[in-house]
Amino acid sequence: MIRTDLRYHRPGTPREAGALLAGHAGDAVVLGGGTVLLPMMGRAEITARHVVDLRGLGLDAITEHAGHVEIGAMATYRHLYTSPVLARRVPLLSRMAVGITGGEQIRNLGTIGGSACFANPSSEVPAVLVALGATLRLHGPAGYRDVAAAGFFGGAFATDLADGEFLASLLVPHQQGRTGYHKLKLCEGSWPIVTAVATADPERDGAAVTVGAAQAVPARIELTALLSGDGGLDLGSVDALVRRQIDDPWSDVLADGTYRREVAGAVVRRAVTDLFEGPNR
Incomplete structure (x- = not known):
């Protein structure tokens, strides 16, 4: 059962989001698509009192740059497999997203950033990000820092995220080979x-x-x-x-x-x- 004294926050800027997470460190969780977080809160497996919703930050864009594509952490799987940029530049992500476990509901709501940060060893996302040489861009009290996917996943359900940090975007190199x-x-x-x-x-x-x-x-x-x-x-x-x-x-x-x-x-x-x-x- 979700606790009744829950506090919901919807920051309007990355700096505000970081301040909320830092100010409630140890008692705050980030809400992305909610497909994993909300069921866990309902089962009292997560009991944090503060929920920080990132949907007001506009972190769902998929943008092509020279040599790489930047994917907002809040991009859903549907965003991924309907993106012409990814179909052209990183088709493996499109292929992964269209076959993601969970069906249409997960494809519509689940986010690539949420899957990366949940770091379930059984998820499709971590291995694909490591294989593609992706970089995860984190935002925290000191600003942005970049971490290679190979160094981001620290164990089962463990990542390199520090207190006050959240995943803002993923930088994925253009695929060069098969x-x-x-x-x-x-x-x-x-x-x-x-x-x-x-x-x-x-x-x-x-x-x-x-x-x-x-x-x-x-x-x-x-x-x-x-x-x-x-x-x-x-x-x-x-x-x-x-x-x-x-x-x-x-x-x-x-x-x-x-x-x-x-x-x-x-x-x-x-x-x-x-x-x-x-x-x-």
Whole structure:
């Protein structure tokens, strides 16, 4: 049950939002789309007394810049997969968003920034951001600071956000090469068991895969050593490599760590197959 003495705040500027979060540090939460936060508050899993709603800050724009796209943290999944900028410059984000777990309601309300900050290991978002080399732009009492996605996720449901900070936007480089994407789920509406994003680096003839949901934070695994002379990949060696790299597998009610580690190789192989044989995206 949501507490009855809840205080709702809707700041009009980033500075005001930061001041509210800093002034109520430890007793304030940020409201984005609310698809995760509100159910958790209803179950008394989150008992903060102050809710800071960022919807008045205009943080849902998707803007193209030289070499990267800036995505407001409040952009919903629908914003992502209907954006012509992302379809042209970062099509992997469009592909992820249209297939996000939860169906139409989540696509309409859920935000990419909320998913990043919730940092559920089973979410599709963390691994995709790490694979794309995204940067997260945080706003706090000292102004803005940028953190690479690979350093933002600090563990299960843990991030680099400090007191008084919130995620303002995400800076995502234009995709330069092909990508492959695959995820394993128990059913359409469940969180993924394992996700995999395979990427090719045309500048150095390399390849890598970022595995999500298999451990508490995304694992980036270099695949270049497995490339064959004709540009393909030695798929037979993938399973052993992935098992070595997933050294601290994540367990929850959907699947234990042992299972996640065992199936991760198969998910990676399918992402790699998509990388080399699927549409050029």
